[in-house]
Amino acid sequence: MKRIVVGLLAVVLACTALSGCAATQLVTGKEESVTAQEAVVTRIAALKGPTAMGIVKMLEDDKEAESPRYDAALYTAADEIVPLIGKGEVDIALVPTNLAATLYKKTEGGVAVIDVNAGDVLYGVSNEENSFYSVSQLKGKVLYMTGKGTTPEWSLRYLLSQNEMTMNDLTVEFKSEPTEIVSLLTQNPDAVAILPQPFATVAVQQNDSLRLSYSMSDEWQMYSDQSIQAGTATGVTIVRRTFLEKHPEAVKQFIEAHKASVDYMRDNPEEGANLIEAYGISKAEACVSLLKYHTPLIAVAGEKMKAWVQEYLEHLYEIAPEAVGGEMPDDAFYYVG
Known part of the structure; x- marks a missing residue:
């Protein structure tokens, strides 16, 4: 573990769409349960920007829940999240796609992609x-x-x-x-x-x-496979593999809740924009137009996610192999449900 954490700390990759201030704790949740009787609280880290915009409705609803499912924080830089993953202090993280590939190699397969969260950025x-x-x-x-x-x-x-x-x-x-x-x-x-x-x-x-x-x-x-019809898969959601193996139902629930949250944001741009501002990501005025006319926040899972991310990484690898950690991830990188 020590070797993996040291390797992770060497990964310094920036996100393409950041704004705001220091890390902001959003939801106060319980520690991950150690017994089957206790509810699982998923610890989430996300980058401010389109990668995090899609989860704010989900987090807001969770605040009102009798038994909160999430303990989430937003960050302004990817290198703030990397060590948290290595130390097992975060279960799910929303990060740039190429960083996910690099982490997969650095952790020796210790993370898996569960959905695409940002595209047209x-x-x-x-x-x-x-x-x-x-x-x-x-x-x-x-x-x-x-x-x-x-x-x-x-x-x-x-x-x-x-x-x-x-x-x-x-x-x-x-x-x-x-x-x-x-x-x-x-x-x-x-x-x-x-x-x-x-x-x-x-x-x-x-x-x-x-x-x-x-x-x-x-x-x-x-220049993409027209059967995939995929654009730039700039952001993905990853899960620690040990968490996935121990709590597969919690991961499936997150994927479903994420999609429902994104759908709400796109169907209700004014309300969604106000939530984005409330969570310190960006001003509502700009986000109303963003949600109405563009599609930076998405939630694509399953085989479509795999095909999309795989092709995106292949194109990056052609230009800069180091962008994806020096080699293409294998099939275990993708969790398709």
């Missing part, structure tokens, strides 16, 4: 006259992005390769904060950006001259 933002609909139109342009050395960069590199281009065909300037990019777009009307949600929507709401013209997930689908 990265969007092109520009002034109307510089709108683009494919990365092929970025040749010669200045592109601002976050996520150097993480999913946004690897996704861009993959799509450029499909268009017979490389990073040398444009000028990519990586910034640490999406808010900095919004300011730069205002100063340089000829520049374009690829931003994660909800920042892309916020940028358009704050500046009437900006437009959302491009979905990276849409272009990704053009």
Whole structure:
């Protein structure tokens, strides 16, 4: 175990859509039961952003339950969650997909993916006259992005390769904060950006001259297996294998509750947006539009999840093998129920 924890602490991978403050404890639950008679309380860790948006209705309902099922906390960085998984202090975690693959290797198969929780996350933002609909139109342009050395960069590199281009065909300037990019777009009307949600929507709401013209997930689908019809599976939910083996019914219940929560959020955008703000993820004003017109939060499980994640990781592996831990995960990585 000591060797595994040390390995985990070396994994420092950022998420593509983060905002907010320090870790926030959300639900006060009991410790995981040690007897069959006691209720199982699942300890959850999630990254602020689209990965966590889909569970807020589930958590809110759980607060009112006579016997709460969840003890959850939200974090702003993946490297806050990694050691918790290694030490067995978290049962289920919502993390970037490539991090899940890396953790699978570092823990020697100690985690499994149970669903996809975030997909259509990265969007092109520009002034109307510089709108683009494919990365092929970025040749010669200045592109601002976050996520150097993480999913946004690897996704861009993959799509450029499909268009017979490389990073040398444009000028990519990586910034640490999406808010900095919004300011730069205002100063340089000829520049374009690829931003994660909800920042892309916020940028358009704050500046009437900006437009959302491009979905990276849409272009990704053009080069995917059409029988899968999968876009960018940017976030997944993983479970510790020991927890899965000991409490399979609790895991199945989570999968069902997660899907019901996502369905509610998408069917009730105003109420869902208010919950997202209440949990400190993003402002409700931006999230109403996000939930109405885009699909960053999802809950896809079973064989469809496996096919989607497997193809996504294969594409990342083509560009940067280190992105998925140096090798593709085997079938045991996927829990299909």
